[in-house]
Amino acid sequence: MRDRLILLPGWGLGTAPLQPLAEALRGLDPRLHVDIEPLPMLESSDPADWLDELDATLPLDAWLGGWSLGGMLATELAARRGERCSGLLTLASNLRFVAESDWPAAMPAETFKAFRQGCAVDAPATLKRFTLLCAQGAVDARGLSRQLLGAAPQPQSATLLAGLDLLANLDTRAALQAFVGPQLHLYAGADALVPASVAQALLELLPDVEVGLIDNASHAFALERPHEIAAAIQAFLHEVGDD
Template structure:
C-alpha cells in the first residue's frame, strides 16, 4: 500500500528544489510539495516552531509519509511527535535534532558560526544566502551541479521574504528535539551524505540509534543534499519505504 508522500525543503529554498527527485520517483505515487512558511509562494507564519508546524499541518493529508530535508526534517520530526494520526512514517535527509553545538551536543554547527550567519543576513541577505548554499555543496562529488540547483530553487531574500527567512535562521539556532526523538514511534529512514560539512554524519547516527524504529543509509560521495546528486538512489529508497 502506497502512502501520500509530502516533501518538505530546507531553509532559504523553495519546493522547486525537489524537481530532480520528483522526476526520479514513480509517477504513480501521490507526491506533494509544500513551501515552508515565508518561502517560495507561502505566507509567513510567525517565528516559532509550533506556528511553522501548524502551517504545514494544515496542508497534510492523513497517513502522510513526510520526506524532510534539513530544517524540513526538523519540522517533520516535530509533526510526527505531535500528530501521529497524520504522519505514518518519515524519511529524513541531512537531518539533525539540534542544528547548533551545545555543551552536551557536538555533532552540529558551532553556535558562533550560525550567529555570524544571522548577523550577516541582517546586513547582506543575498550574499549570506549564497554562502549558506555553497556550504551545502561541500563534500559532494557533484558539488557544482548541487550548488547550481540550490541557487535556482532559492527563495529570494527580498522585502517579501526577508523577515520569514530571518525567522527561519532563528529556528535553526533554537530548535532542540533531542528529548522528543525517543517518543517518535513511526518508522524512520535516514539518508545522509558522508561528506556533509553542514551537518555531521554523527547527528544522523545519533538519530538512528535513538529513534525506536530508525535506519540510516549513508552516501559516500554526497554532501548535504544527496537527493540532488543521487536522485535515482534516493528515489528508490523512498519508493520502497512508501510501499512497505
C-alpha cells in the same frame, strides 16, 4: 494514505531542490503520490507557529518527510499527529542544527551566530554562500551551487532570519522518541552543514529506526543524486509495506 508522501524543503532555497527526487520516486512507483509543499512564510521563530500552519495545511494520514529544516519540521509534526501520520522520512536533517554540550554533532554556535549576522546584513550574499556550503562535497560542487542558487526564490530578509532562528530553536530529539511510526533518516557522508556523525548519534538515541549514510555526497544530495536517494526511500517504503 500510505501511498502519499509530503516533502518539505530546507531553508531559503524553495521547493526546486526536491523536484528531481519527487520525479524519481514517481518513476519508481507510479502509485506513490509525492507532493512538495513550501514552508510557511512566517516572521515568527516559534516552532509552534510553524507547526500550526503546517498542520492546518497538510493532509492527514500521509507520510511526512523533508530536507534539512523541512525534515526537522516533519519530525515535529509527525510526533504531534501520532497515528495520523503514516511514517517519517528525513534527508540530511539534524536533531539539533546548532551544537550544544549534550549534542555536539552539529554546527558550532559561533559559526551559526556569524552566519545569522551575515544574513541580517546581506541576505542575497548569505544565500549564495549557503548554496556553496550545501554543494560542498559534491563531485561538481560549483555546478550544483549554481543550480541551487538559480532556482532559489528572491530572499526576504525577515522570513530568512525567522527561519534561521527557528533552526536554532528546534530540538527534535523528544519528537523522534515520541513518534512510534516507521522512520527512515538519510545522511550525506560529505555534508558540510550536518555532520555525518549524526547518523551514529541518532542510532545511539534510537537503535530501532532505519538510518542510512550516502557516501561522498553533499548536503544537497537530494538534488545531487536523486535516483540513489529515491531507490533507498522506495526500498524502505516497500519493506514497511510488506510488514
